[in-house]
Amino acid sequence: MTCKEAFQEISKYYDGELTNDEKRVLKxxxxxxxxxxxxxxxxxxxxxxxxxxxLFPMPEVVRSRLHQALRRKFEQKAT
Ligand SMILES: [Zn+2]
Incomplete structure (x- = not known):
């Protein structure tokens, strides 16, 4: 798994979209x-x-903002 893939998996992890196998690979x-x-x-x-x-679902707008912020952070570090 590359860091870029891991980053995508982290987003999905917190969206509750990862299977147990995918979580294991990410960990x-x-x-x-x-x-x-x-x-x-x-x-x-x-x-x-x-x-x-x-425990309540994150509002969609918060979630997309979070993803954007993380993506920026990630791209800064990666370059
Ligand atoms: Zn990494």
């Missing part, structure tokens, strides 16, 4: 790749901030 990459681990942790913290620990 393997995170274990080897500090950068993606940071992206993963940052995403979780951002989501927690939005949701304040409540």
């Amino acid at each position: 393997e990459h995170l274990g080897r790749c500090g950068h993606c681990q940071i992206v993963f942790d940052t995403t979780r913290k951002t989501i927690e901030l939005y949701c304040e620990g409540e």
Whole structure:
């Protein structure tokens, strides 16, 4: 898995779209790749901030903004 693929998987992970197998592959990459681990942790913290620990679906607009912000962050680091 490349970092770019991992990034896409992280987005899907938090959207609840990953199968258990896909999660396992992603976790393997995170274990080897500090950068993606940071992206993963940052995403979780951002989501927690939005949701304040409540369990409710993230509004679509928040979700797409989050994806955009992450993509920018990722592309900055990758270049
Ligand atoms: Zn990576």
